[in-house]
Amino acid sequence: MRYAVALVRSILFWIAFVLMSSISSIGAVVSLPISHRATIFFVRIWAIFHRLICRVLLGQKIIVEGEMPDAPVLYVFKHESAFETIEQPMLFRHPAVFAKEELFSIPVWGQAARFYGLIPVDRDGGGKAMRAMLGAAKAALAAGRPLCLFAEGTRVPHGEAPPLRPGFAGMYRLLGTDVIPVAVNSGIAYPPRRWIKWPGTITYKVGERIPAGLPRDEAEARVRAAINALNPPEALLAD
Template sequence: MIVITALRSLAFLLVFYGGSLLFVLTAIIAHWIAPRAVLSVAAAWSRFHRRCVRWLLGQRVRVEGDLPQGAYLYILKHESMFETIDLLCLFDRPAIAAKRELLDIPLWGGLARDYGLLPVERSAGASALRALRAAARQANAAGRPICLFPEGTRVPHGEAPPLRAGFAGLYAILGLPVVPIAVDSGRLSPRGRFLKRSGIITYKVGETVPPGLPRKEAEARVHAAINALNA
């Protein structure tokens, strides 16, 4: 079994990352010719990733609960690289909140701006909050779902660190209902591990949190919901 898992993991490494180079080159060309086409390239890359996960790693994807589509703020558990890419299979052109410094990376930052990543400043001043509010409202007006990983980084399966301030900021700024989503991808594809096991990755959709709640109550409800698969 370990040998099969190792061979599958190696095949995924070679095929997915090798194929990703072609998508990156395509996105670079699109960046200079038609920047909006970067969204289509990113969506195609996500579908390619989903197929690699299914047919090379033997990982299936299951969604528990009804996943509403529309003007929502989607808050997700973050355990592995899987969900960061797979978001584009769950939603149509999601606008994903990410650390502001990622947009300053040469070349990649330009592609991220074309895609419409939402910059989040860890120590946000008034100007940073205004920029985030404007970008989020623009994405919302364009019909793009807004997504955030509130833990800020990947955590091992079963751990439940407190939410970072970015969630409270977006929750207050946007005034949108929140859909919390638990993910257990870390069971099969742990952070920093070469071996990735076959099995089922589950998204568990929690109860929608209405806008306007006190910060502590909203954070408590979201925190519980995104960690629903920890057991």
């Protein structure tokens, strides 16, 4: 019975989400030559609608423990599912999110993403790609935008705590900005790569701000511990 209810809820969720994603993407692209603010508006409405249907159709409750100031700092999020990636434009007014390069080749969505100001991450692009990414990140900070990074590099099942990708250390050192780590346990109710979602509570737990300029090992250890604060304690020991 529980599975049948979740199945029906998930079908309704995906119908609503695909429809709204299509409308928002088209609206964002149509507004490209007209207004940057309009593009930001359409993206934000998309994220707000996603939060709404998670609550109403999936029966999910979202809790934020701590404060996430809309400030020019480097946010590092735990990455358990697509949930937290979709949420970014709602958590912040105009975040600069690091996203995989291949996502920008998606028709319509990719055009809107570039105009919105997402930062492409090309892991095979070498020094040139790294310089372009760093330049975009510095420009975002200068404009007062928060940077949002998923430092594990890919979606990780709940309960796992892999080492951070080397890219975090490079960004942390070269940008010279504070870091705010955020744990999230979305993988339980919103499991990755599975289209059936479940009712439950998804929690964001904001960690203590980590100052710029710390040694690499210390910064990585503190970030990794903080973003896994909602995982079982033994997760950090299973390397």
